[in-house]
Each structure stands twice: as C-alpha cells, then as structure tokens.
Amino acid sequence: MISAKIAGLGFYVPERIVTNDELAQYMDTSDEWIQERTGIKERRYASKHNESTTSMAKIASEIAIQRAGLDKKDIDFIIFATLSPDYYFPGCGVLLQRELGITKTEIGALDIRNQCSGFIYGLSVADQFIKSGMYKNILLVGSEKHSMGLDYSTEGRNVTVIFGDGAGAVVIQATEEEGKGILTTHLHSDGTHAEELAFISPGAHGGYFGDQEKYGFPSEDTPGGLFLTQKMIDDGKIFPNMNGQLVFKNAVVKFTKVIKEALAKTKLKPEDISLLVPHQANLRISQFVQKTFGLRDEQVQNNIEKYGNTTAASIPIALTEAWEEGKVNDGDLICLAAFGSGFTWGSALIRW
Numbered sequence: 001m002i003s004a005k006i007a008g009l010g011f012y013v014p015e016r017i018v019t020n021d022e023l024a025q026y027m028d029t030s031d032e033w034i035q036e037r038t039g040i041k042e043r044r045y046a047s048k049h050n051e052s053t054t055s056m057a058k059i060a061s062e063i064a065i066q067r068a069g070l071d072k073k074d075i076d077f078i079i080f081a082t083l084s085p086d087y088y089f090p091g092c093g094v095l096l097q098r099e100l101g102i103t104k105t106e107i108g109a110l111d112i113r114n115q116c117s118g119f120i121y122g123l124s125v126a127d128q129f130i131k132s133g134m135y136k137n138i139l140l141v142g143s144e145k146h147s148m149g150l151d152y153s154t155e156g157r158n159v160t161v162i163f164g165d166g167a168g169a170v171v172i173q174a175t176e177e178e179g180k181g182i183l184t185t186h187l188h189s190d191g192t193h194a195e196e197l198a199f200i201s202p203g204a205h206g207g208y209f210g211d212q213e214k215y216g217f218p219s220e221d222t223p224g225g226l227f228l229t230q231k232m233i234d235d236g237k238i239f240p241n242m243n244g245q246l247v248f249k250n251a252v253v254k255f256t257k258v259i260k261e262a263l264a265k266t267k268l269k270p271e272d273i274s275l276l277v278p279h280q281a282n283l284r285i286s287q288f289v290q291k292t293f294g295l296r297d298e299q300v301q302n303n304i305e306k307y308g309n310t311t312a313a314s315i316p317i318a319l320t321e322a323w324e325e326g327k328v329n330d331g332d333l334i335c336l337a338a339f340g341s342g343f344t345w346g347s348a349l350i351r352w
C-alpha cells in the first residue's frame with residue numbers, strides 16, 4: 001500500500017533580527033509585555049526589496065529537495081501556502097516553479113489560503129494525491145513576508161508584535177514502507193468569526209459583509225470597482241486585524257480537540273507522541289496544549305521566541321529545526337497541529 005512520507009525538509013529565515021525593543025521605538029509596547037503575553041523575544045524581517053515570499057520559499061525548497069536526494073526536475077507538483085503572497089494573483093506557486101527553474105516540466109502548482117493552518121491543509125492534500133498514485137514527489141511550502149503589510153503604529157500593536165517572516169518546505173514522497181509516513185490528517189473550519197482575524201481590504205467585497213460606507217467603495221452606478229480605495233488608506237484600514245482574546249480562547253479548545261481526534265482515529269495515546277510541533281501562535285497556547293496532554297518539555301517544539309508567528313511557515317520551520325537538532329528519528333510519532341484565521345484548524349500524525 002502506498003503512503004506519503006516527508007523525504008526532505010528545509011527552512012529559511014531572513015538575516016535581519018528585529019527585537020521587541022526595536023518595535024517599542026515605533027509603537028507603545030515593551031519587551032516585557034510581548035514576552036509575557038506571547039513568549040516572543042525577536043523575529044526576522046525580510047529585506048523590503050531584495051527578498052519576497054517566493055524568494056524565501058525558493059531557498060527553503062532547494063534545501064528540502066536536496067535533502068530528499070532529488071533533483072528539482074523530480075518534483076511533480078507544488079503546493080504553496082501563504083497569506084502574504086507576492087501578487088494578489090497569480091499565486092506564489094507558479095512564481096516558485098519559475099524561480100526554481102522547472103517551468104519546462106509544466107507541473108501543476110496549487111495555492112493554499114488557509115493562513116496558520118495552511119501547511120496542514122497542504123499536507124493533507126499532498127497525502128491524498130500521493131495515496132491515489134497521482135504524484136510521487138510533492139513540494140509543499142509555507143512562506144510569509146508579513147513585515148511588508150503590518151501597522152507599525154500603536155493601533156496595530158496587538159497584531160504587529162506577533163508576526164515574523166520566514167519559509168519552510170518539505171518534499172512529500174510516496175513510500176511502500178509498512179506503517180510509515182502520514183498516518184492521518186484532520187481539517188476543520190468555522191467561518192462564523194471570519195472577520196475577527198482577517199486582512200479585509202484590499203478586496204473585492206465592496207462592503208457586502210458589512211457597512212459599505214466605511215470602505216469608500218464606488219457607488220453602484222459607477223462603472224467598474226476598486227479593491228483598494230483612498231478611504232481605506234486614509235483610515236488606515238489596510239492592515240490585518242485580530243480579536244486576540246477570541247482567537248486565543250478558540251485556539252486552545254480546537255488545538256486540543258483536533259489532536260484528540262487524530263489520536264482517536266489512529267488508536268494512539270498522548271504518551272505515544274514523540275514530538276508535538278504546534279503552529280507557533282503564542283507560547284501560552286503551546287504550553288496549554290502541552291499541559292493538557294501531559295507532555296514533557298522535550299516533547300514539544302517551540303521556537304516562537306526567535307521567529308514570532310510565521311503563519312504558514314511556522315510548522316515546517318519548527319519541524320525542520322527539530323529534525324536538525326536530532327529530535328525526529330526513525331519510527332518517531334510526530335504530531336502537527338494548527339489553528340488560525342478562518343477560523344481553520346487541523347492536525348496530522350506522522351510515523352517517521
């Protein structure tokens with residue numbers, strides 16, 4: 001029977017380190033507040049002009065492909081997860097294909113828009129493609145250049161301090177090794193609170209979901225429309241917004257539930273987990289999940305203190321770091337879990 005395994009993994013973070021103290025120069029915040037509430041000490045910011053979501057993904061991908069012992073031309077499908085794409089369209093998948101120099105193979109490229117859960121959604125899609133026999137080597141990437149679209153005034157501080165830039169990539173490969181690879185994946189969503197963690201404008205909504213006046217969209221009888229209006233810019237409504245407490249409360253519940261679901265499906269127990277790699281949203285969320293499942297510190301991979309929340313990139317970066325640190329070994333049971341904007345959430349169990 002064919003299953004899907006992670007055959008190679010890599011990550012890239014930009015060189016520039018941005019400390020909490022540096023952010024405190026632009027907005028009313030403090031190192032103490034950020035560390036206490038989130039666990040974050042610093043994050044990385046990409047070069048404004050010389051790096052992009054795709055360029056970071058390219059570096060992470062090349063490492064993953066090389067570690068899988070493959071040539072770029074062996075990749076037969078690309079899945080790219082991001083909420084900070086280089087262009088509104090086309091998505092980063094085709095840009096990555098071009099940057100990797102593999103356009104001649106004319107492989108498919110799929111863009112995933114599931115924010116913090118993007119990597120797990122992508123993993124699940126890849127798993128199904130591999131199991132069905134459609135593809136053999138899928139490149140799955142999560143990459144974010146948040147720093148380009150954040151509000152550096154005090155108004156945006158609750159969102160801005162948590163995000164960082166970076167990319168992580170894995171090659172997912174068909175294997176016939178008994179009991180190895182991705183054992184199960186679980187995907188969920190609930191759009192009730194879609195706007196509570198969102199980047200609403202620019203967009204084509206025209207005010208459909210709320211007060212049209214507040215966006216300054218052209219009137220119904222004007223020819224054409226606009227994704228971005230002068231009013232949005234003037235009002236500073238061109239940044240992500242988040243109801244942090246609501247997200248936090250939902251995150252701890254859903255993280256727990258979706259991990260339990262994966263364990264129940266595979267008839268495994270929390271003590272069977274070798275390593276939990278949670279999406280790095282907030283250290284307090286990870287600690288809550290750790291406590292719920294009675295896991296020891298060394299069973300949970302955390303790197304939020306160094307990189308902040310890198311959204312779709314956070315799980316592949318943390319997984320790669322764990323692998324590089326020798327914490328991911330043959331036969332280990334690896335649990336991945338994420339929760340984020342949508343709300344969307346998911347989990348995966350992998351027998352390495």
Ligand code: ACO
Nearest residue numbers: 029033037115116157158161244245247248281282340341
């Ligand atoms: N510095 C200083 N003070 C701040 C900051 C800041 N950076 N941000 C907010 N505050 C203030 C608020 O204004 C508020 O002040 P007030 O009491 O005078 O009104 C006070 O701190 C408390 O604000 P809360 O929002 O209640 O703070 P909380 O303890 O909830 O922490 C945080 C905020 C860190 C954002 C937390 O809610 C959180 O981590 N939420 C979950 C985030 C998450 O998981 N996101 C999902 C992934 S992102 C994605 O999917 C794209």
